[in-house]
Amino acid sequence: MSVRFRKLALIGIGLIGSSIALAARRQRLVDSIAIATRRPETLAEARGLGLGDIYTLEAAEAVRGADLVILCAPVGAYGALAASIAPALEQGAILSDVGSVKAHVLKVVGPHVPDGVHFIPGHPIAGTEHSGPAAGFAELFAGRWCVLTPAPGVPPAQTERLAAFWREMGSMVECMDAAHHDMVLAITSHIPHLVAYNIVGTVADLEADTQSEVVKFSASGFRDFTRIAASDPVMWRDVFLTNREAVLEMLGRFLEDLSVLQRAVRTGDGARLEALFTRTRAIRRSIIDAGQETAAPDFGRSHEAPPVPASAFLRDHGGGDDA
Amino acid sequence: MSVRFRKLALIGIGLIGSSIALAARRQRLVDSIAIATRRPETLAEARGLGLGDIYTLEAAEAVRGADLVILCAPVGAYGALAASIAPALEQGAILSDVGSVKAHVLKVVGPHVPDGVHFIPGHPIAGTEHSGPAAGFAELFAGRWCVLTPAPGVPPAQTERLAAFWREMGSMVECMDAAHHDMVLAITSHIPHLVAYNIVGTVADLEADTQSEVVKFSASGFRDFTRIAASDPVMWRDVFLTNREAVLEMLGRFLEDLSVLQRAVRTGDGARLEALFTRTRAIRRSIIDAGQETAAPDFGRSHEAPPVPASAFLRDHGGGDDA
Structure with a gap:
C-alpha cells in the first residue's frame, strides 16, 4: 500500500x-x-x-x-x-x-x-x-x-x-x-545513558594526571561510554525529567544488582562473578539472533563513515535537538 | 633498532x-x-x-x-x-x-x-x-x-x-x-565492564515478555553494553578478584556520583542533569583529540569485519582465555 x-x-x-x-x-x-x-x-x-x-x-x-x-x-x-x-x-x-x-x-x-x-x-x-x-x-x-x-x-x-x-x-x-514503552526504554536506553554520563563524570573529577591517562587508555571500554555520554544534553535532560518513575524503578533494580556484585568483589566470590559473566552472554546471543547486531567483532569504525542503509546499526538518541 | x-x-x-x-x-x-x-x-x-x-x-x-x-x-x-x-x-x-x-x-x-x-x-x-x-x-x-x-x-x-x-x-x-596502572584501568576498563555485566544481568531478570522487547529495541544503547558483557567470563572473574582494592575504590566514587544523579532525577533537578550531560562532552572531545577515537558517528559495524591495521579501534579484554 x-x-x-x-x-x-x-x-x-x-x-x-x-x-x-x-x-x-x-x-x-x-x-x-x-x-x-x-x-x-x-x-x-x-x-x-x-x-x-x-x-x-x-x-x-x-x-x-x-x-x-x-x-x-x-x-x-x-x-x-x-x-x-x-x-x-x-x-x-x-x-x-x-x-x-x-x-x-x-x-x-x-x-x-x-x-x-x-x-x-x-x-x-x-x-x-x-x-x-x-x-x-x-x-x-x-x-x-x-x-x-x-x-x-x-x-x-x-x-x-x-x-x-x-x-x-x-x-x-x-x-x-505508552507506559510499557517507557519501562522498556528505561532499561534499554535511559539507564545505559545515565550510567555512561555518570562514569564519564566520575572521570572528570579525577586528578589531572590520572585523567590524561584515562584518555590515553580509553580504548579499554571507557571510550564506548564517552560516545554515549556525548549525546545531546537538553534532549537527555528532558528524558530523565519526563520518564522519572520508570527510570527510578529500573535504576533501583540496577543498584540492587550492583550491590550484590560489589559484595562479590569485596568477598572474593569468584563463583558468583563467573556465573553472572557467563549468563550475560546468552542475552548478547539473542540480540545477534534478532538481527539487531552482527556477531563480528567491533574492529573499529571507518574513518569515511558513509551512511550505511539496511545494515546500519545505530544508537538511539530519540528526538531532535532544536525547535 | x-x-x-x-x-x-x-x-x-x-x-x-x-x-x-x-x-x-x-x-x-x-x-x-x-x-x-x-x-x-x-x-x-x-x-x-x-x-x-x-x-x-x-x-x-x-x-x-x-x-x-x-x-x-x-x-x-x-x-x-x-x-x-x-x-x-x-x-x-x-x-x-x-x-x-x-x-x-x-x-x-x-x-x-x-x-x-x-x-x-x-x-x-x-x-x-x-x-x-x-x-x-x-x-x-x-x-x-x-x-x-x-x-x-x-x-x-x-x-x-x-x-x-x-x-x-x-x-x-x-x-x-603497577599500582597506578591498576587504578587507571579500574576506571577505564574494569568498572565499565562491571556496570555492563550488571545491567545485562538486570535485564536477564526481567519478565520474559519485557525481555523480548528489550532485545528488539536494544539498538537504543543497551546493545553496546551487551557487547562488553560478552567478554570472556573467566578472565573477567580474575580481573575482579585480583584488582579488588582499586575496583572497590573506583566503584565507590561511581556510586557516590550516581546517588547524586538519582536524586536529581527524583527531584526533577534539570539544571544539574544538563550541567553534567554538557560537561561529559569535553572528555569525549579529548579522547578524539588524543587519536583514540574518530569523530565520525558510529554508523555501524561492517559485516565483513576485516582486521583493520593502524586505524583499528579495539576494546580491551586483556589476557588470553586459556592455558
Whole structure:
C-alpha cells in the first residue's frame, strides 16, 4: 500500500527531523515539507541544506494545512508547542512526534489536541551521537524499529497510515502501550545513558594526571561510554525529567544488582562473578539472533563513515535537538 | 633498532596469545615459537592454525631455552604457572605477561622468578569480545597502547628490548607503576565492564515478555553494553578478584556520583542533569583529540569485519582465555 501526505510539518529540525525530511523526500511520501524551528540560525541552516519547501519560526504557521505534523523538538518544549499549534491543526490531520518517552507526551500534548485530529505519538529507535540539521541522513531509520503509541480513540486506519509512512522510510513498526514503552526504554536506553554520563563524570573529577591517562587508555571500554555520554544534553535532560518513575524503578533494580556484585568483589566470590559473566552472554546471543547486531567483532569504525542503509546499526538518541 | 628473540614461549593461546604469535611471526621478531596450553583441544586448535613451531601441554617444556616468555593465561592461573616454569627459565630471559591487572601479577609471580631472569609484566590495551586461538589476528596491537610495569631491579636495557618487541607489533609503549596502572584501568576498563555485566544481568531478570522487547529495541544503547558483557567470563572473574582494592575504590566514587544523579532525577533537578550531560562532552572531545577515537558517528559495524591495521579501534579484554 502506498502512502502519501500533502503537507508534512516538522516542528524542530535536529538529527531526527532532518532525517525524516530527507527520507520522506527520497521516498516521495510527501508533496511539500514545512519546517519550523525556534532559533533563526537553525532555520537558516535547514534552509541552506534544502531540507524543506517552507521555513518559518512560527510552528502554527508550519502546521496550517498540513495533514501530517511531527514534533521533533525536545520533549520539554512539547506542552507549549502543543498549545501554540492546536488552533492551526487541520481536521483529519495526524499529529505525531519522535520523543524518547511516550506517557508524558500523551499527558502534556493530549489535552491540547482538537477533536478530529489523530494523535499518534511515535519513537523511532535510531540515532547517532551527533545533533543538528546537518547530522541527518535519509538512511537513519533503515532496519530500525519505530514504536507508535496511539492515543485512545484513534481509528486503526490512521495509525496504519502513519505506520506505512515509517515503513516506507525503512523502519519496522510496532504499536505498544505508552507506559510499557517507557519501562522498556528505561532499561534499554535511559539507564545505559545515565550510567555512561555518570562514569564519564566520575572521570572528570579525577586528578589531572590520572585523567590524561584515562584518555590515553580509553580504548579499554571507557571510550564506548564517552560516545554515549556525548549525546545531546537538553534532549537527555528532558528524558530523565519526563520518564522519572520508570527510570527510578529500573535504576533501583540496577543498584540492587550492583550491590550484590560489589559484595562479590569485596568477598572474593569468584563463583558468583563467573556465573553472572557467563549468563550475560546468552542475552548478547539473542540480540545477534534478532538481527539487531552482527556477531563480528567491533574492529573499529571507518574513518569515511558513509551512511550505511539496511545494515546500519545505530544508537538511539530519540528526538531532535532544536525547535 | 631491530629486536629479535631466539625462542618465544607463549603460555596460553587465546585471543592475545594467538595475536602475538601472528604479529611476531609476520614482523620476524622471533626464530621460533613454542606454545603451551592446558587443554588438549585448545592446543590442537592452535596447531591446526599453524600458530607456532612447538606445541606442548607442559608450560615448563615450552619455556626451556626461551629468551622471551609471555604468560597469556587467565591471571588466576599465574601463581601455579610461575611455580611450574621457574626451574626451567633460562638465565637472561625476559618473563612477561598480558594480564589486565599488574600489582597482583608482581605479587604472585615475582617470588618465583629466579635471579638473572628479567620480570617485566605487561598489558596490551587491545582486544575484542571474542576469545580462543582462532580469534587472534596480527593487527590487533596496531595503534594501541601497551603498558609495561617492570619489577624492581630490571635493567632498563631489558625493558627497552621488550618495548621494542611491542613497538614492532604496532603498539605504543608506556612504562608505569603497577599500582597506578591498576587504578587507571579500574576506571577505564574494569568498572565499565562491571556496570555492563550488571545491567545485562538486570535485564536477564526481567519478565520474559519485557525481555523480548528489550532485545528488539536494544539498538537504543543497551546493545553496546551487551557487547562488553560478552567478554570472556573467566578472565573477567580474575580481573575482579585480583584488582579488588582499586575496583572497590573506583566503584565507590561511581556510586557516590550516581546517588547524586538519582536524586536529581527524583527531584526533577534539570539544571544539574544538563550541567553534567554538557560537561561529559569535553572528555569525549579529548579522547578524539588524543587519536583514540574518530569523530565520525558510529554508523555501524561492517559485516565483513576485516582486521583493520593502524586505524583499528579495539576494546580491551586483556589476557588470553586459556592455558
